[in-house]
Structure formats: structure tokens, C-alpha cells
Amino acid sequence: MPRNKSDQNREEKRDEIVTAARSLFIKDGFEATPINRLARAAGVSANTIYWYFKDKDEVLVAVLDGELNARMTEYLKVTFTNHTERLLWVVNQLEEVSLLVSTVHTRLQSSAAINVWHERFHAMTEGLLRAEMQTLGVASEKMDALVKISVFAVEGLLSHDVSGSDKTSICEALATGW
Numbered sequence: 001m002p003r004n005k006s007d008q009n010r011e012e013k014r015d016e017i018v019t020a021a022r023s024l025f026i027k028d029g030f031e032a033t034p035i036n037r038l039a040r041a042a043g044v045s046a047n048t049i050y051w052y053f054k055d056k057d058e059v060l061v062a063v064l065d066g067e068l069n070a071r072m073t074e075y076l077k078v079t080f081t082n083h084t085e086r087l088l089w090v091v092n093q094l095e096e097v098s099l100l101v102s103t104v105h106t107r108l109q110s111s112a113a114i115n116v117w118h119e120r121f122h123a124m125t126e127g128l129l130r131a132e133m134q135t136l137g138v139a140s141e142k143m144d145a146l147v148k149i150s151v152f153a154v155e156g157l158l159s160h161d162v163s164g165s166d167k168t169s170i171c172e173a174l175a176t177g178w
Contacts, residue, residue: 014052017042018062025063026096030056030103057111060103064117067097083132083175087150088168091157101158126151138178150174 020042024033035056039046053059071093080086094101104121107114129147138146153174157167 010052013044013048014062017044017049017052017059018066021059022063022066025060025103026099029099030060030107057107057113060100060107061113061117064100064104064121067100068121083136083178084168084172086132087154087171087175091154091167091171094154094158098158122151133178136178146178150178 017038021033021038024038024041035046035049038056038059039049042049049059053062075089075093078089080089104114104118108118109115126147129150130143133143133146153170157170162170
């Protein structure tokens, strides 16, 4: 069924709001971006944002979904020479959006929408890790523990200032320790 012009304009306006939010949330952070500032950046009134999104958390989920989709598309296109390189690439991608990562963890307890998104994200990334480990022949009885250790290590890399060489060494130890 063809879309009418108003549907297209609605989608375009929603995308403009998400694009503005992405820029502000990544550069300045979620908490430092009040709705009025987001509205100015998107070229709309603050009330207009609520025509497209229930609340600011829903805007954040739209930004997160967009980031995840873009980075997964890129991930699937990249050719990696080894598992360390693949893991390091993922860590570097997450570092580029570190303010979004910390916002998600900060808002888990206060936002059901963010909590649902986070659980979905973890299920997907843990599934990717499991698949990676299976290709390396990791024993199934060790799989759950190694997946959790890997997730904790990556989250630790994102929350601490670690040199590039240490980050590489940690990713190498994870990828070869599976």
C-alpha cells in the first residue's frame, strides 16, 4: 500500500528529531540535553517532540536502535583477520558512543523502555559471542561463564581509562582464552 505524503512527512520529522538527539546525546550526554534544547536542534517546538515520542527515554531508544542497526550493518561488512581484531573493533565502536553506553546503565532502574532495550542488546551480543566461541570449539559447559566474563571485561574497558596497548592485550587474552 503506498504511503501518503503526511506519513512520509511524519517519518521524516521523526528522523530529524532522532538525528538531532543522536548528535546531542553523543556529544553532550542525555542528561545535559533538555527537551527544549533537543527541540531547537531539531527545528521543532518542545511539544512537537511529544507528538512523536512518549518521553525522552523513547527518543533515546530510537537513537540506540539507529546506532545498533548502523553498527551491526558495518560489522557484517567488515572482514576480520582474527577474533581479537573482531572484539577490538566492537570495543572501539562502543567507545565512540560511550556517553550512550553510560546513560543506558544509569537509566536501567528508572526506565522500563531502556531496561527492555538493554536486555535485548545483551541477548543479541551474548548470542554473537556464543557463535564466535562455538567456531573456536569452546566446550559448551564453559560457554556461559566465558560469555559473562567477556561481557564484564568489555564493560570494564568502557568504564575505565585503558591504554590502546592494554585494550588490545585484554581483547587478545579474551579471544585466545576462549
